[in-house]
Amino acid sequence: MRKAALHNLGCKVNSYETEAMQQLLENAGYEIVPFTEEADVYIINTCSVTNIADKKSRQMLHRAKNMNPDSVVVAAGCYVQAAGEELKKDVAVDLIIGNNKKTELVSILDDYFSDREEALEETVIDIRGTREYESLSIDKIADHTRAFIKIQDGCNQFCSYCIIPYTRGQVRSRKPEEVVEEIKRLTATGFKEVVLTGIHLSSYGKDFPVEERITLLDLIIKIHEVEGLKRIRLGSLEPRIVTEEFAKELSKLSKICPHFHLSLQSGCDATLKRMNRHYSAKEFYHCCDILREAFPNPAITTDVIVGFPGETEEEFAITREYLEKVRFYEMHVFKYSKRNGTKAADMPDQVPEQVKSVRSNELLTLEKKMSHDYRKSYLGSTTEVLMEEAYEWNGTRYMIGHTREYVKAAVPFEEGLKGALLTGTLTEMLNDEVLLLNLNGQN
Structure with a gap:
């Protein structure tokens, strides 16, 4: 029996796919061991969201080979899509498997073990040219309280700082019946809460043929009918999906958790425009108002990037004042990190790291206060x-x-x-x- 170890880098979608790959290996007879132990096969599900993520992916691949020089080291996922040719030359990497090929992990390994000299050119596809959703699924998860369910892949937004549309491809949605069946299986094993996740969750269903088209809201209503399921939590939402109708219909569903992550990135319209975000600060604020009218004291969380190219002190001050006005429960604050291959990487007026750190620390201090105030508001309830x-x-x-x-x-x-x-x-x-x-x- 061969031993396999897996390591995940990056987002919740990656985590889901790593769980799915582990189950594929288990079903094929592999013994799964911790990544820190010696294994015959190491699979690293890589991330490529920033240059730093690329570096971490390379480091983990080399760490795996150092743990067992005779092992088969597999690079999978987004970094493969971004730097496949580079990885083919890396002596620490034996196999590369791109997105939409992870379902074939076991057969790719079988082919490799039967003939190591045979080139495996078809393990990476042009991800931007496919409309097929990769059919990965899970039956169990180690944590028996909350299950992340991937329902969508790809993104068509092309924000100027983001490489993801190039590594994940265009929007592709999972069939609703497959989503519901997976949730039924997991609920039967004891899960009470599911978190719907995807690369651009709000685009769910937009790629289906007109006669089959359903929206994210339609899917949520179907999931709500699953017996035994107690909670439905939503992953990151595009602000523009939050209409009065959307919020009103969600508020009718007792299993919906009033916890909404709306990705902001900046509270300054000039910065949002350079980022190629498709809303204004005023429109975002209106979405928050809609949610607060539909739900009593909902948790609204967000992401903010500081030090985006061209962000002046004035623009940062506008963002800070805006964040105080919105009153988020939690903010994930990121210092802008250049990603080669994106428009933002070549923009003028790159902000010095020291300035980014000062701005980040200022927002983290604000985040701590807002988060404390929100938690405190629940005392006595x-x-x-x-x-x-x-x-x-x-x-x-x-x-x-x-x-x-x-x-x-x-x-x-x-x-x-x-x-x-x-x-x-x-x-x-x-x-x-x-x-x-x-x-x-x-x-």
Whole structure:
């Protein structure tokens, strides 16, 4: 029996695909071992979102070969699409497998083991030329509380800083019946919450033939009917999908978690235009208003890039003031990182790293305050928490989980609580990030 180890880099979509590849290997008789152990096959699902991600991908490939020089090292995913020819020359890499070829992992390995000298030219396709959704699926996940479900791949937006449309291709959607069936299987094994994820989730269904076309909302309504499923959480949304009708219909669905990640990137219209984002700051703010009218105190989270080429002190100040106005629950703050092959990489007025760091730290300080204020706003409220894992604070053990708004809450530790849905009152803040749930204080 051959041993295989897998390592994931990058986004939640990559994580899902890594889980799916692991199950393909298990079904083919491979023994799965931790990546830190010696294996016959190492599979690294790579990321290429920035130059730094490329570097991390290369480092992990070389680390795998160093752990066992006789092993077969497989580079899979986005970095392969971006730098396939370069990887073919890398002595640490034995096989490259691009996106939309991961389903063929086992047969590609079989062919390689039967004839190592045979060139495998067909393991990377022109991803921009395909309209086929890669049919990966999962039946189980190690964490029995929340399952990420990939429903869509590709992106047609072409933001000026982003390489993803070139490494993931155009929008491709998974058939709704396949999504529902996978969720039914996972729910039957004990999962209570699913997170719908994709490269550009809001584009779901737009690539289907007119007679088969459905929207993301249509799919959510189908998923809502799955028996035993308690929660539906949405991944990152394009702001423009949030219309009054969209929010109103979602608010009718009891399983929907009022936790919405709307990717902003900048609060300054001039910066948004250079980024080739397809909305204005005013339009984004209106989307937040719509959600707050449809749901009581929803969690709205976002991404922000600081130091984008040409971002002046004035533009940054506009963004900071805007973020305070919107009042996000959480912000993921990124320093702009140049990505070769994108328009932004060649733009003038690149911002010095030191300036990026100052701006990033300023927004992280703001994020900490806004996040604390949002959590604090739930003190005294009755809520439901999905228990996930053990947690220790100041020498005391707790069981910790998340509310529907993705606020962390804890109860005194007891065996057997993982996966339980507990309802109680949030009575105090255990620390800056976790609230205490009092089960005896239910209304």
